[in-house]
Amino acid sequence: MSAVVFAHRRVRSGRGLPLAGLLALLLAMAVVGMASGAMPLPAGEVVGALWRAVMGEAAREGDLVVLMLRLPRVAMATLVGAALACSGATMQGLFRNPLVEPGLIGVSAGAAVGAIGMIVLGGRLLAVLPSVLGSFGIAAAAFAGGLLATVAVYVIGRRRPGVATLLLAGVAINAIAMAGVGLLTFLANEHQLRDLNFWTLGSLGGTDWTRLAAVAPLMLPPLCLLPRYAPGLNALLLGEREAALLGFDPERLRRELIALVALATGAAVAMCGVIGFVGLLVPHVLRMIWGPDHRLLLPASALAGAALLIGADAVARVAVVPAELPIGVITALLGGPFFLWLLLRLRMGEGT
Amino acid sequence: MHKRFSWWLAALLVAMPWVSRAADAPRVVALGGDITEIVYALDAQQALVGVDSTSQWPEAARQLPDVGYVRQLAAEGVLSLHPQLVLATHDAGPPAVLDQLRAAGVRIETLPVARTPDAVVAKVEQVGNLVGRKAAAETLANQLRGQYAALGRAVAAMPRHPRVLFLMSAGAGSPMAAGRDTAADSAIMLAGGVNAASGLDGYKAVSPESLAALAPDVIMMMRERSEAWGGIDGALKLPGVAMTPAGRARRVVLVEGQALLGFGSRNAAQELAVQRVLAAIQLQP
Numbered sequence: 001m002s003a004v005v006f007a008h009r010r011v012r013s014g015r016g017l018p019l020a021g022l023l024a025l026l027l028a029m030a031v032v033g034m035a036s037g038a039m040p041l042p043a044g045e046v047v048g049a050l051w052r053a054v055m056g057e058a059a060r061e062g063d064l065v066v067l068m069l070r071l072p073r074v075a076m077a078t079l080v081g082a083a084l085a086c087s088g089a090t091m092q093g094l095f096r097n098p099l100v101e102p103g104l105i106g107v108s109a110g111a112a113v114g115a116i117g118m119i120v121l122g123g124r125l126l127a128v129l130p131s132v133l134g135s136f137g138i139a140a141a142a143f144a145g146g147l148l149a150t151v152a153v154y155v156i157g158r159r160r161p162g163v164a165t166l167l168l169a170g171v172a173i174n175a176i177a178m179a180g181v182g183l184l185t186f187l188a189n190e191h192q193l194r195d196l197n198f199w200t201l202g203s204l205g206g207t208d209w210t211r212l213a214a215v216a217p218l219m220l221p222p223l224c225l226l227p228r229y230a231p232g233l234n235a236l237l238l239g240e241r242e243a244a245l246l247g248f249d250p251e252r253l254r255r256e257l258i259a260l261v262a263l264a265t266g267a268a269v270a271m272c273g274v275i276g277f278v279g280l281l282v283p284h285v286l287r288m289i290w291g292p293d294h295r296l297l298l299p300a301s302a303l304a305g306a307a308l309l310i311g312a313d314a315v316a317r318v319a320v321v322p323a324e325l326p327i328g329v330i331t332a333l334l335g336g337p338f339f340l341w342l343l344l345r346l347r348m349g350e351g352t
Numbered sequence: 353m354h355k356r357f358s359w360w361l362a363a364l365l366v367a368m369p370w371v372s373r374a375a376d377a378p379r380v381v382a383l384g385g386d387i388t389e390i391v392y393a394l395d396a397q398q399a400l401v402g403v404d405s406t407s408q409w410p411e412a413a414r415q416l417p418d419v420g421y422v423r424q425l426a427a428e429g430v431l432s433l434h435p436q437l438v439l440a441t442h443d444a445g446p447p448a449v450l451d452q453l454r455a456a457g458v459r460i461e462t463l464p465v466a467r468t469p470d471a472v473v474a475k476v477e478q479v480g481n482l483v484g485r486k487a488a489a490e491t492l493a494n495q496l497r498g499q500y501a502a503l504g505r506a507v508a509a510m511p512r513h514p515r516v517l518f519l520m521s522a523g524a525g526s527p528m529a530a531g532r533d534t535a536a537d538s539a540i541m542l543a544g545g546v547n548a549a550s551g552l553d554g555y556k557a558v559s560p561e562s563l564a565a566l567a568p569d570v571i572m573m574m575r576e577r578s579e580a581w582g583g584i585d586g587a588l589k590l591p592g593v594a595m596t597p598a599g600r601a602r603r604v605v606l607v608e609g610q611a612l613l614g615f616g617s618r619n620a621a622q623e624l625a626v627q628r629v630l631a632a633i634q635l636q637p
Contacts, residue, residue, distance in 0.1 A: 195423060
């Protein structure tokens with residue numbers, strides 16, 4: 001017992017440095033994110049805008065861009081990146097499979113079906129609502145679709161013990177949801193087709209304080225709660241029976257973790273569309289560097305995911321000025337090759 | 353006398369850019385190929401500081417900063433051009449971005465959907481008012497009214513109205529036909545044709561069999577995209593086309609897509625050209 005406690009302390013003391021480093025990286029990326037955009041604003045001007053807002057001084061010309069466009073966007077990227085990466089780390093731990101991403105439990109595909117269904121079939125409903133409410137209607141449909149698909153995966157998956165059925169149920173529900181997306185794409189008109197792009201590639205465009213305020217209460221609780229499950233996830237790494245012997249209820253763990261991940265990912269996808277690779281890549285890389293201890297992995301993933309998404313969004317905003325790239329293109333463009341490299345490295349490690 | 357006149361002219365030319373800049377030259381961003389087209393037709397392009405990705409005509413418009421696809425605008429990108437006025441087609445968006453632009457003090461004028469001669473003329477006049485080219489807009493509007501009136505007379509004189517099928521794209525899959533409630537549907541009717549695919553709603557993929565069943569007398573395609581299909585010969589080789597009257601008589605018409613379907617200032621001339629082709633078909637039954 002004392003040995004276990006000792007080991008625990010020793011690991012804990014080693015966690016401070018990586019987390020502090022990642023926090024510094026996150027802050028640095030936030031500065032980069034605030035300083036980049038289509039408007040050429042020198043860094044001093046950006047700091048000045050924030051300063052004037054905090055001190056209640058009169059705003060200058062560029063201040064609006066910083067306060068109304070960039071600041072909520074960087075905040076949204078932080079939340080979404082943290083939610084996706086932390087969810088990814090949780091799911092990889094829960095399924096004991098490093099290839100899992102948060103979308104596996106159906107939440108992303110379900111959200112896409114919800115949103116696209118609203119765009120294509122809810123046209124009449126949207127026409128009645130004022131335009132801004134309309135965009136929230138789509139987000140609400142996405143969120144509902146994500147949760148519904150997750151519940152379906154969970155209800156089917158728990159009929160047999162172990163995670164294998166859950167995993168396969170996730171694959172099947174994803175396939176059904178993608179068929180739904182395909183069918184809706186067929187029904188969509190040319191304009192709706194263009195709107196669907198947003199959901200399949202993701203974008204942080206159109207983020208304002210209202211939208212941020214709408215999703216922050218949905219994403220912050222899971223983000224705060226998920227790291228508390230680290231000991232349980234660590235125990236699960238040993239196997240379900242071993243986790244039960246250590247005093248964790250695997251069934252309960254699974255239920256609560258899936259609920260939290262669905263909440264965080266569903267809210268992220270509802271606002272920003274499906275942004276790939278963040279949830280898969282970030283936990284993967286961190287595990288390679290610092291090992292599989294979830295007490296470090298979960299908070300580290302959240303910080304690194306946030307930093308990555310802020311950076312990717314900054315690239316999305318400046319790459320094709322004055323237009324914008326979908327952020328999913330950038331995360332996949334960076335993530336895809338990196339993942340391949342990782343895969344090859346792992347294979348070579350096995351070979352030797 | 354002559355010398356004096358040229359001196360005046362030189363003075364005027366020197367003063368002119370200054371005058372027009374000082375008077376009313378708001379910085380304008382045009383969103384929509386039809387709107388950009390009208391701005392150029394009214395010779396108001398000096399005011400343009402940016403366009404969207406659908407603004408492909410005239411060539412000069414492509415040199416302007418491109419703010420991206422009209423339905424996926426980025427607020428900061430548009431703001432970085434410091435526009436005072438944004439002329440937007442009805443479907444510009446997303447709404448959240450338009451709200452952000454309005455909040456930043458940019459005047460956004462949305463122009464309604466135009467699929468009829470009256471609406472096109474109204475759109476020209478509205479753009480003219482907004483960019484301070486009222487007189488030029490009136491001249492252009494009158495010219496368009498004349499063209500559309502001539503078109504109406506020509507269509508009324510047609511003894512038979514051929515069935516026209518507009519095919520949008522053909523990748524590896526089935527081509528997309530323009531059904532009811534599409535710009536192509538309106539364009540076909542205006543030029544005196546009957547839309548062979550009026551039973552479909554919007555753009556729909558058509559199988560080779562339904563192509564044959566639609567039995568169009570003429571197949572219409574966009575010249576801009578015809579290269580991707582291998583031109584007219586490629587279209588004739590599409591499965592099912594050979595079984596249609598259009599395929600048997602090799603009647604494939606290439607139209608200028610944006611000019612015709614954008615329903616901007618170039619629409620009338622295009623409609624007249626299409627009408628002439630459709631009318632000529634009557635002569636060789």
